[in-house]
Amino acid sequence: MAIPISYNIRNLKLRKGLTIMTALGIALTVTTAVFLMALLAGLKKAFMASGDPINVLVMRQGSTAELSGGFDANLFPTLRTLPGIAKDAHGDPIASGEWVVVVVLPRKDGTGEVNVSVRGLMPEGLTLRPNAKLVEGRWFTPGQREIVVGKSIHDRFNGANVGDTMDFAKGQWKVVGVFDSGGTAYDSELWGDVNQIAADFDRQGGYASAYLRATDPIAADALKHRVSDDQRLKLEGTLETDYYEKQTSSGGPIKFIGTFVAIIMAIGSSFAAMNTMYAAVAYRSREIATLRIIGFSRPSILTSFVIEALLLSLLGAIVGIVLILPFNGMTTGIGNQLTFSETVFSLHLTWGVAVAAVLFAMIMGLLGGFAPAWHAARQDILTSLRA
Amino acid sequence: MTLTRFVTKSAFRNKRRSLLTVLSITFSLLLLTLMMTIWHSFYLDKGSTESALRLITRHRVSLTESMPIYYREKMRTVPGVVAVAPTQWFGGLYKDDKPENFFAQFGTDPAEIFKVQTDFKIPDDQLAAWQRDQAGCVVDSELAKKYGWKIGDRIVIKGTIFPVDLELTIRGIFTAPQPTITVYFNYKYVEEAVPFAKGHAGTFNILADSPEDVPKIATAIDAMFHNSPEPTKTETEKAFQLGFINSLGNVKAFILSICFAVVFATLLVSANTMAMSIRERTREVAVLKTLGFTRQSILGLYVSESITVALVGGFLGCLLAIGLVSAMAKAPGMGFFFLGMQVTIPTFLLSIFVAAMVGFLSAILPAYHAAKLSIVEGLRHIG
Numbered sequence: 040m041a042i043p044i045s046y047n048i049r050n051l052k053l054r055k056g057l058t059i060m061t062a063l064g065i066a067l068t069v070t071t072a073v074f075l076m077a078l079l080a081g082l083k084k085a086f087m088a089s090g091d092p093i094n095v096l097v098m099r100q101g102s103t104a105e106l107s108g109g110f111d112a113n114l115f116p117t118l119r120t121l122p123g124i125a126k127d128a129h130g131d132p133i134a135s136g137e138w139v140v141v142v143v144l145p146r147k148d149g150t151g152e153v154n155v156s157v158r159g160l161m162p163e164g165l166t167l168r169p170n171a172k173l174v175e176g177r178w179f180t181p182g183q184r185e186i187v188v189g190k191s192i193h194d195r196f197n198g199a200n201v202g203d204t205m206d207f208a209k210g211q212w213k214v215v216g217v218f219d220s221g222g223t224a225y226d227s228e229l230w231g232d233v234n235q236i237a238a239d240f241d242r243q244g245g246y247a248s249a250y251l252r253a254t255d256p257i258a259a260d261a262l263k264h265r266v267s268d269d270q271r272l273k274l275e276g277t278l279e280t281d282y283y284e285k286q287t288s289s290g291g292p293i294k295f296i297g298t299f300v301a302i303i304m305a306i307g308s309s310f311a312a313m314n315t316m317y318a319a320v321a322y323r324s325r326e327i328a329t330l331r332i333i334g335f336s337r338p339s340i341l342t343s344f345v346i347e348a349l350l351l352s353l354l355g356a357i358v359g360i361v362l363i364l365p366f367n368g369m370t371t372g373i374g375n376q377l378t379f380s381e382t383v384f385s386l387h388l389t390w391g392v393a394v395a396a397v398l399f400a401m402i403m404g405l406l407g408g409f410a411p412a413w414h415a416a417r418q419d420i421l422t423s424l425r426a
Numbered sequence: 427m428t429l430t431r432f433v434t435k436s437a438f439r440n441k442r443r444s445l446l447t448v449l450s451i452t453f454s455l456l457l458l459t460l461m462m463t464i465w466h467s468f469y470l471d472k473g474s475t476e477s478a479l480r481l482i483t484r485h486r487v488s489l490t491e492s493m494p495i496y497y498r499e500k501m502r503t504v505p506g507v508v509a510v511a512p513t514q515w516f517g518g519l520y521k522d523d524k525p526e527n528f529f530a531q532f533g534t535d536p537a538e539i540f541k542v543q544t545d546f547k548i549p550d551d552q553l554a555a556w557q558r559d560q561a562g563c564v565v566d567s568e569l570a571k572k573y574g575w576k577i578g579d580r581i582v583i584k585g586t587i588f589p590v591d592l593e594l595t596i597r598g599i600f601t602a603p604q605p606t607i608t609v610y611f612n613y614k615y616v617e618e619a620v621p622f623a624k625g626h627a628g629t630f631n632i633l634a635d636s637p638e639d640v641p642k643i644a645t646a647i648d649a650m651f652h653n654s655p656e657p658t659k660t661e662t663e664k665a666f667q668l669g670f671i672n673s674l675g676n677v678k679a680f681i682l683s684i685c686f687a688v689v690f691a692t693l694l695v696s697a698n699t700m701a702m703s704i705r706e707r708t709r710e711v712a713v714l715k716t717l718g719f720t721r722q723s724i725l726g727l728y729v730s731e732s733i734t735v736a737l738v739g740g741f742l743g744c745l746l747a748i749g750l751v752s753a754m755a756k757a758p759g760m761g762f763f764f765l766g767m768q769v770t771i772p773t774f775l776l777s778i779f780v781a782a783m784v785g786f787l788s789a790i791l792p793a794y795h796a797a798k799l800s801i802v803e804g805l806r807h808i809g
Binding site for chain 1: 442443446447449450451452453454456457486487488489490491519523525584585586587589622655669672673674675676683684687688690691692694695697698699701702
């Protein structure tokens, strides 16, 4: 027969101080792990949402990022006329030749300078990114030294409001609008006219990349292959979604350090939980013996103590997750090796993260609780009663 | 029985509990020492004396913009400048795009790069051989060890920024004071293969005459190109590296919050143990008092007992951290950030101090209660 769980709950309540301190220790470990997992989840969300499955990104063969591209502008008309590209209201193909460059801007909070991506695009570039919506001001006018800033840039840097001027490359740029693309990587960019940007950064006569909007996902796949297989072009097509998925790898260092920190802290917390459980067993050795005499079997005593340890860690997990709640949605930036600039993303506490955190805490509880529970179940009845 | 012996005996009277506490503190302090070491090497380390003499000039707009190569000759005219070597990040791929196969490739001028990087050692004949072969390269000794490269080997680097694949012959192996995971090759190779690369440099590495000249040189160079189409930003090598770390994100807050969580968790664990252990010995306290121990000495006994346990854990944690850091600093797959990192003596002492403080703080409250207890009450106490 199993020992009722209410017995364990009462015991945990009885030694309040001990329970709270141990649970808090587990909670802190869980908080750290959840924090890091939520960061990764947010990062993944930002990059996954950035790509559009029917947009094809074209770069020079061998280029791994838009920043390292560069192909002759003469190739662009050929690209535009490829079959499978969607047409706009005027019947023109939706294709945009673009440049991405990097400028250094100082952060608003004074924590140093940051690399920021500036994207030069054709008016079609706005058509093929319907997710980017203007929230303030207007879009840039081709031929003018005007830029629109992504929402994250607007929030994190000085002088990024409508009407401000920004100073980079060969002079001043007027901020004419703010756009929001729903937390994607584009929100960390400045957008302007491709010819103006090319002229300012001495990159006339070519494009770093071209975006082609296909009519549907199947056409996008065909378009991708058509571009890559054309021997004359020496270009390579990628689905925009694939390109951004690759960038989630910029979370690698966080993932590595996060896993490392979480494991080390978990080992420490497991030892602490073990200590608490050993103490719980020691205090109750007579009680355990009595339970045995009444007729509870060894396995049920073992189970009971393991359950108690798991309850303790569950409490820790709940406290740990609650502690992270105020930080949910907090934004931060991370350097991206591919674009060489900062991408802003937010801490994103998903159900997946919460479940992982609970499991993580349970493992700690199990590691810490099993040995003491084993010890409790193996106790000699007579010696325990005499103690 | 001396007091010291009494303290150590009682600290480890419940062996299992003390062992678990020590281990718990060990792992926490390992993490803390690691974080402090990273902090130290990022923000406090001033770099070697050779490094303090070096400056790096980049385009003011950002590192991805390049500057005309003729800037180099103008820079030489600045008083205090000893040598100037252009460097161009190639960013190519070796074998595949996996992070463990990542290393730096710089196009440079073989005639001058080692005059700037004075702390890089290369045999004269190897340097001369490299200078004679335009398709030659020199490689970091640690990198050569990792891939088993020997002089005369050919390596192929696939271009990503530049549309050219480099086929390089290793002409020399240099040793740096800290591993650099770098390959230097002659920039002419790229210039001849890629028209748009001609006449440009991504950065200039400059060697100054004396540390006093360094700030003056930085100001003079930036002033020289201030009104040109390609303005520059010149900073010390250390400041340049710090810029990279800053671009990673808010590293400072990240490290600080981990440290805070670790210290607090350790404090909880240790306080928990001390509370348990002192409560168990309530009767013992009464006996000690009967024997004539004063409140202060009882307080002192328990506090030092707790500090002993914490110190053992702290010491073990530091030792583990030293081992781990030296392993990480040598691993070439870890990228640039851990290269040459080591646990310094101040970091070590600070960790030990934190451990001692944790021991002190965790015992003070339960020990105070124990010391205050009246003898009769203590003797009556049932375990």
